[in-house]
Amino acid sequence: MSRREGRIFPYNGRSVGTAFRRQCQDLKIEDLHFxxxxxxxxxxxxxxxxxxxxxxxxxxxxxxxxxxxxxxxxxxxxxxxxxxxxx
Structure with a gap:
């Protein structure tokens, strides 16, 4: 079984975290963490x-x-x- 099988959201956690931080930065949201x-x-x-x-x-x-x-x-x-x- 690959690491992606069985996941609800088959995305790399680091990619999601990076996208979240970028959106917070773009929206000027401070002190919010994933x-x-x-x-x-x-x-x-x-x-x-x-x-x-x-x-x-x-x-x-x-x-x-x-x-x-x-x-x-x-x-x-x-x-x-x-x-x-x-x-």
Whole structure:
């Protein structure tokens, strides 16, 4: 199996990172890093009502302690979180 097989997005990580930095520079966005998107995505999954186990499947985190570090919920979003979904 090649390194690209099995990937959701079959792109080289370095190329994506370079493109992201260039776009931030072109748009004059300061202090935003590609890795920040992982924090944002993790939080939005929880706000959408996914369980810890479901979010961990997407993010690849092995334990709740590390996953919790990536979660930054907005207090106002807690009112709109739907009931947990079945796996």
């Amino acid at each position: 890795h920040d998107l992982r924090h944002e995505g993790t939080s939005r999954l929880f706000e959408a009502g996914f369980s810890i186990e479901q979010v961990a499947l997407v993010t690849g985190h092995k334990d709740w302690k590390m996953l919790r570090r990536y979660t930054h919920l907005k207090p106002e979003a807690l009112h709109t979180i739907r009931a947990p979904r079945a796996a």
